[in-house]
Amino acid sequence: MRSARRLASSRVGSGLGPLAARAGLGAPWPGLLALSLSACATDGAAGLEARRGAGVADLGRPPGMPIGTGASGGELDARAASTAAAEPGADVTDNSGLAIPRFATTEAASAARVPCAGCVELSMHVNDINQRDEFVLALDGAPITRVVWTVLVSFNSDQLAVQPFVDDDYGKYTELHVNSFPLGTPVEVVQEVQRKARTLGLVVGSSGAWTGNQTMSVFIDSVRVEGARGFTQSFSAGPAGLSPRTQARDPRVVFHPER
Numbered sequence: 001m002r003s004a005r006r007l008a009s010s011r012v013g014s015g016l017g018p019l020a021a022r023a024g025l026g027a028p029w030p031g032l033l034a035l036s037l038s039a040c041a042t043d044g045a046a047g048l049e050a051r052r053g054a055g056v057a058d059l060g061r062p063p064g065m066p067i068g069t070g071a072s073g074g075e076l077d078a079r080a081a082s083t084a085a086a087e088p089g090a091d092v093t094d095n096s097g098l099a100i101p102r103f104a105t106t107e108a109a110s111a112a113r114v115p116c117a118g119c120v121e122l123s124m125h126v127n128d129i130n131q132r133d134e135f136v137l138a139l140d141g142a143p144i145t146r147v148v149w150t151v152l153v154s155f156n157s158d159q160l161a162v163q164p165f166v167d168d169d170y171g172k173y174t175e176l177h178v179n180s181f182p183l184g185t186p187v188e189v190v191q192e193v194q195r196k197a198r199t200l201g202l203v204v205g206s207s208g209a210w211t212g213n214q215t216m217s218v219f220i221d222s223v224r225v226e227g228a229r230g231f232t233q234s235f236s237a238g239p240a241g242l243s244p245r246t247q248a249r250d251p252r253v254v255f256h257p258e259r
Helices: 002-012 017-023 029-054 106-113
Strands: 119-126 132-138 143-152 157-166 174-176 187-196 199-206 214-227 231-234 252-256
Touching: 119 132, 119 199, 143 157, 143 199, 157 187, 199 214
Parallel strands: none
Antiparallel strands: 119 214, 119 252, 132 199, 143 187, 143 214, 157 174, 157 199, 214 231
16 A cells, blocks of 8 residues: 555655645546636636626616716716717717807906096006106186095006196105005095196106006096185096196096996
């Protein structure tokens, strides 16, 4: 018996040979190993085929169920369905059916730029330092003591400014700084003067460090003249004769009627 076991061991070689020898299998062992491996492969293929046939039944989801819906099924909403991939060969450049959003912004933007109604806008183009134009209103030569302009702005800069004048007497140069001119808020620009006046007006323009390139505007609600024959000139009906005295930077006077 011992000699037979040694013979079986020598025939199958090292590795699994000693196990075959102890089991008394001898030379047929390699054939049995191949048969076992074939059976495992057959069983694995059969299991895979069975799972293929089951589809997603083992997951509780019906075939063709869209991702993102519940386990009981359901339909994608219209927004998700609209993003589905096109069929092969479909024309994906046709966007005639797409809804194009429209935004009514023109009137709102215009209203934001014009901070008053029943007023006049004094505008000019500035693209360098120290560019100015003068806007003037004629008087009748009566003596005056004080002039008060009510001004509004829609843009702030400490390098843009206004300056009142009476004839050739110029008042304080006032920057359109946010602390002095809150946007859309009426601000009084005052000039104290003792004289008979033929004209009064405003200088509008840029200062010595301006670097922009734009049309600047100031808006005039009214001007009050104090003196022996004082009066208040409103602009609710139009410019009332207020017009450019110089033509350096395309100055314009625009009337904004009451809404």
